[in-house]
Amino acid sequence: xxxxxxxxxxxxxxxxxxxxxxxxxxxxxxxxxxxxxxxxxxxxxxxxxxxxxxxxxxxxxxxxxxxxxxxxxxxxxxxxxxxxxxxxxxxxxxxxxxxxxxxxxxxxxxxxxxxxxxxxxxxxxxxxxxxxxxxxxxxxxxxxxxxxxxxxxxxxxxxxxxxxxxxxxxxxxxxxxxxxxxxxxxxxxxxxxxxxxxxxxxxxxxxxxxxxxxxxxxxxxxxxxxxxxxxxxxxxxxxxxxxxxxxxxxxxxxxxxxxxxxxxxxxxxxxxxxxxxxxxxxxxxxxxxxxxxxxxxxxxxxxxxxxxxxxxxxxxxxxxxxxxxxxxxxxxxxxxxxxxxxxxxxxxxxxxxxxxxxxxxxxxxxxxxxxxxxxxxxxxxxxxxxxxxxxxxxxxxxx
Numbered sequence: 001x002x003x004x005x006x007x008x009x010x011x012x013x014x015x016x017x018x019x020x021x022x023x024x025x026x027x028x029x030x031x032x033x034x035x036x037x038x039x040x041x042x043x044x045x046x047x048x049x050x051x052x053x054x055x056x057x058x059x060x061x062x063x064x065x066x067x068x069x070x071x072x073x074x075x076x077x078x079x080x081x082x083x084x085x086x087x088x089x090x091x092x093x094x095x096x097x098x099x100x101x102x103x104x105x106x107x108x109x110x111x112x113x114x115x116x117x118x119x120x121x122x123x124x125x126x127x128x129x130x131x132x133x134x135x136x137x138x139x140x141x142x143x144x145x146x147x148x149x150x151x152x153x154x155x156x157x158x159x160x161x162x163x164x165x166x167x168x169x170x171x172x173x174x175x176x177x178x179x180x181x182x183x184x185x186x187x188x189x190x191x192x193x194x195x196x197x198x199x200x201x202x203x204x205x206x207x208x209x210x211x212x213x214x215x216x217x218x219x220x221x222x223x224x225x226x227x228x229x230x231x232x233x234x235x236x237x238x239x240x241x242x243x244x245x246x247x248x249x250x251x252x253x254x255x256x257x258x259x260x261x262x263x264x265x266x267x268x269x270x271x272x273x274x275x276x277x278x279x280x281x282x283x284x285x286x287x288x289x290x291x292x293x294x295x296x297x298x299x300x301x302x303x304x305x306x307x308x309x310x311x312x313x314x315x316x317x318x319x320x321x322x323x324x325x326x327x328x329x330x331x332x333x334x335x336x337x338x339x340x341x342x343x344x345x346x347x348x349x350x351x352x353x354x355x356x357x358x359x360x361x362x363x364x365x366x367x368x369x370x371x372x373x374x375x376x377x378x379x380x381x382x383x384x385x386x387x388x389x390x391x392x393x394x395x396x397x398x399x
Contacts, residue, residue: 002089002091003036003067003089003094004016006089006091006094006095007094007095007098010095010098012098015030015032018041018042019041019042019043019044020041020042020043020044020045020046020048020049021043021044023035023037023041023049024044024049024052024053027053027056027059027062028056028058028059031058031059032059032062033062033102034062034063034064034065034098034101034102035053035059035062035063035064035065036065036067037049037050037053037064037065037066037067037081038066038067038068039066039068039070039071039076040068040070040071046066046068046071046076047075047076047079047121048125050064050066050076050079050080050081051079051080051121053080054079054080063082063083063101063102063106064080064081064082064083065081065082065083065084065085065098065101066081066083066084066085067084067085067086067087067089068086068087069086069087069088071084075121077107077108078121079121081107082101082105082106082107083097083101083105083106083107084107085097151212154208154212155209155212155213157208158205158208158209158212159209161201161205161208162205162209165198165201165202165205168198169198169202172191172194172195172198175191176188176191176192176195203273206270207270207274207345207346207349208345210267210270210349221263221264221267221356221357222264222266223262223263223264224262224263224264224265225260225261225262226260226261226262226263226265226268227258227259227260227261228259228260228261228268228293228306228308228385229254229257229258229259229293230258231265231268231269231272232254232272232291232293232308233254234269235269235270235272235273235276236250236252236254236272236276236291238273239273239276239277239280242276242277242280243280243289246280246283246285246286247285247286248280248283248285248286248287248288248289249287249288249289250288250289250291251288251289251290251291252291253290253291253292253293253294253309254291254292254293259293259295259306260387261306261385261386261387261388262387262388262389263357263385263389264353264356264357267353267356268353268357268385270349270353271349271350271353271354271383272308272350272383274345274346274347274349274350275308275310275346275347275350275381275383276289276291276310277346278310278312278346278347278379278381279310279311279312279314279379279381282312282314282315282378282379283312283313283314283378284313284314287312287313287314288312288313288375288376289310289311289312289313289376290309290310290311290312290371290376291308291309291310291311292307292308292309293306293307293308293309294306294307294309295307295387296384302388303386304386304387305358305359305384305385305386305387306384306385306387307382307383307384308382308383308384309380309381309382309383310380310381311367311368311371311376311378311379311380311381312376312378312379313375313376313377313378314378314379315378316365316366316377316378316379317363317365317379318365319365322363322365325347325363326347326348326351326361326363327348347361347363347381350381350383354383354384354385356389357385357386357389358385358386358389359383359384359385359386359389360384361381361382361383361384362381362382362384363379363380363381363382364379364380364381364382365378365379365380366378366379366380367379367380368380
């Protein structure tokens with residue numbers, strides 16, 4: 001603060017950094033006329049900062065002056081400093097000392113001590129590097145163990161949740177079918193609500209099981225002939241009640257022709273359902289969602305693909321978070337007070353399914369110009385699969 005105050009009062013512009021790494025970054029960005037470096041700074045020390053700055057070609061002629069209470073003059077000059085000022089600084093002399101270096105004054109190491117000091121500094125840097133490598137290796141081992149524990153927890157939790165759901169679903173079916181006795185209208189309404197919530201919970205558990213299998217490389221994909229258009233129609237039909245509940249208008253742009261291909265239609269349908277579910281969640285009541293199901297030609301017949309496109313007029317996704325929302329468990333708003341539900345697994349599952357079938361999932365926010373012109377300014381998600389991809393024999397591991 002004292003250095004800044006003195007230099008600003010003397011007419012200089014000062015840019016400061018609190019760490020060595022930050023200082024290196026700023027020096028490369030602002031092209032300074034002079035660099036003052038304290039020897040005792042966090043992360044890299046002043047000697048290491050100086051060595052790094054001397055390796056940046058466009059800073060080759062910029063004077064670097066060490067300013068410290070505990071540093072070594074000979075070492076500072078050996079690593080590339082052009083001057084050495086001791087703390088505490090003399091406020092009256094300091095501006096003149098800086099002007100002297102700006103005008104070209106340089107200090108030089110005496111006799112051959114510079115080589116000795118440079119060798120000593122090199123040894124210290126190697127020791128620090130070795131220590132950091134050990135620390136990073138230990139941290140990586142801990143992270144790998146945490147990832148293993150997370151996968152095990154996710155797998156065990158999914159199975160523990162799925163087990164008690166079996167009798168719940170079974171008895172609900174018996175009750176709604178009036179096999180255990182007739183129902184009053186009020187009872188049927190209550191049980192219908194419970195059945196809808198149970199279906200929602202089962203879907204979430206299935207997704208947890210799938211993501212757990214994906215992360216451990218144990219998710220099975222089947223290669224069967226199917227009609228992409230029919231799979232999409234089924235996914236849309238299953239989602240229509242939720243569209244109706246929120247009074248959403250569905251613009252249906254499905255292809256009228258059969259779109260025959262090879263893949264796993266069950267997992268593909270669930271991936272499509274996740275895209276539709278996202279559109280329902282993020283589109284305000286009374287809004288619109290557009291759907292397109294189409295064939296996209298490739299450079300060769302083997303490169304042809306099918307697309308399932310869902311666009312909404314919700315709030316959209318910030319550009320810096322588009323890639324992140326395709327990762328498991330990530331949500332733009334992950335707080336417990338968030339407006340929208342879900343646990344951040346749908347898009348991750350859809351992407352893994354698309355990849356297993358030779359395609360991918362792309363997110364655009366705002367949507368393409370054609371859709372934006374129709375008032376859909378939220379998010380567009382495109383699920384693409386190859387017509388006849390090479391399906392993995394049994395599993396699709398995540399690298």
